């Protein structure tokens with residue numbers, strides 16, 4: 417142990433970054449084998465970390481991120497908060513890329529610390545040719561060890577690019593540059609010279625300034641997402657109502673518009689007191705709260721993706737079911 421180096425703890429949860437394929441060209445079927453590297457084995461592959469941080473680690477989960485649930489977010493948040501309070505300087509979370517952006521945004525709203533928390537994954541498993549697993553893990557450890565990464569909220573890193581948890585989104589099914597930050601751009605780079613460089617910050621409220629807490633919770637309110645499509649009707653929205661969901665994210669066309677029949681069903685939900693947040697199936701841009709939408713009782717998601725709007729609504733519902741108060745939270749976060 418080198419006392420001069422920061423203490424970084426790695427929470428491993430599974431995902432491609434831990435996957436073992438049948439051969440070096442297995443880029444897509446490795447998850448079917450169920451075989452995984454442990455975090456100990458992944459760290460052994462990157463001896464360079466010895467000069468970066470004093471590492472501790474744990475295999476908290478061993479799953480594809482397709483199976484990560486809100487209950488898992490609560491477990492990860494509690495573990496990370498405890499470690500940060502106990503004197504760890506930074507946290508790395510290895511995670512599947514499929515839902516990395518969701519876990520990241522949940523933690524961005526519920527971690528009570530200004531220390532770096534960094535999620536990373538891989539698009540090519542460690543067993544494959546040209547895997548990105550080793551460099552992504554090393555980069556995440558570098559960021560978690562860096563004084564420059566304080567106060568930045570929760571971050572995601574792949575492909576040497578550092579993203580804010582609020583903006584990160586998986587854009588490509590297979591490429592290693594899959595993660596982008598919508599139309600706002602990523603925060604900075606971590607490059608081969610070991611530098612962790614930031615060029616901007618996400619100024620929406622997060623982590624140590626956030627009012628959301630997970631303390632004592634073992635589940636979150638159920639919120640569902642329905643996506644608009646040509647000829648769409650009220651079938652799925654009615655199912656949400658019958659299922660007693662506590663809120664709905666409605667991903668409309670472009671600026672949040674909907675086929676009339678879908679909108680009528682959504683208005684029924686609003687009348688029943690179930691918050692409906694309008695989002696968009698388009699990836700970029702804001703949804704504007706027009707006077708008409710305000711009068712109809714809708715909430716709008718600003719520029720959050722539907723999957724992140726869902727997380728913010730779940731956390732908001734722990735505090736209030738008042739439409740205007742939820743609108744204020746969507747403006748703040």
Ligand code: ASP
Nearest residue numbers: 431432480481512513514
């Ligand atoms: N199926 C994987 C997961 O999300 C994909 C990945 O890790 O890239 O766990």
